[in-house]
Amino acid sequence: MNSQNKKKKRQKLNPEAEFRFTLDHCSKTKDLSAAISLYESSPNPTLSLNNLNSLLYICSNSLSNLETRELAIEFGFKLFDLHRSKNSSIFKPNEATLTAVARLASAKGDGDYAFELSKSVKKYALAPKLRTYGPALFCFSDNGMADKAYEVEEHIKSVGLQLEEPELAALLKVSAESGREKKVYEYLHKLRAAVRGVNGSTAEIIESWFNGEKAAMVGLVNWDEDEVKEAILTNGGGWHGLGWLGTGKWIIQRSSVASDGRCCACDQQLTCVDIDRAETEKFAQSVASLAMEREVQSNFKEFQDWIQQNSEYEAVVDGANIGLYQQNFAEGGFSVSQSSLRQLLKNCIIRAKDGH
Structure with a gap:
């Protein structure tokens, strides 16, 4: 299709389609100024939810630019508040709407409002997503509000979502900066369980904790070696879960693992860590459930009973x-x-x- 035919095709667009076409271009180029001009020049300022979300998306993507940050926050809230008040009886945002506005609230430093927006997914009967809770969690963590960050985490778990590395790193950071060693220990092992390898920024948070004075002071001076051995065995030969053992300055060094499983820094041989007892039980239940589901005439349950009797x-x-x-x-x-x-x-x- 040549440029003349394209121009003719564009001329056939009705005003609503023309608005959408231009808005899509603004969204693609992340042009906040053009999007604002488009909205303000529109004869019908009441937007569809799709168009509102596109404008809010442009606003939230403009937050990283210091030149457009304040304008993005102001215009985004203006849009959201205006359309919510005009259509209060029928206004029903979706998860993308709430996430975009929560990001604006977080950029404004209002973690409480960002949290309220994320919790409102239940009010609107929407499926919760981790990204909707991120703005509140990061806002509280960045501002040293550890207790509120933990509250967001509890709510995330209550709706059945699992934290990923960015959220765990934020919680680890605020815990380390506030000197809460038990929480640091907890989030280190949540990272261990959820992430195979942390990225550079997360590694810096971990190093910062172990290089600090607080890390050198916390820890048990006396402990029961048999209890530690039993805990390690219970957890598959890895994490004992009994907290910090011993005190003193940590030696921090980045290393790699050789092909034969040796640490290239301390030359110690790494050992394989098995799944713990809870994971073993969960795995066994899954296998049994699958076996009985696939084999209608299976006597797998009787086999399980026999195993129990002949342990x-x-x-x-x-x-x-x-x-x-x-x-x-x-x-x-x-x-x-x-x-x-x-x-x-x-x-x-x-x-x-x-x-x-």
């Missing part, structure tokens, strides 16, 4: 799988001779249990 066994040998072992070739099939090994192995297990 002295440490291993269960599946004869059918032994019979099929390495038989996946053209002439392969179920091997009775291999399957017969089941009883032999079972007898070996029984003898091992008897101490023979």
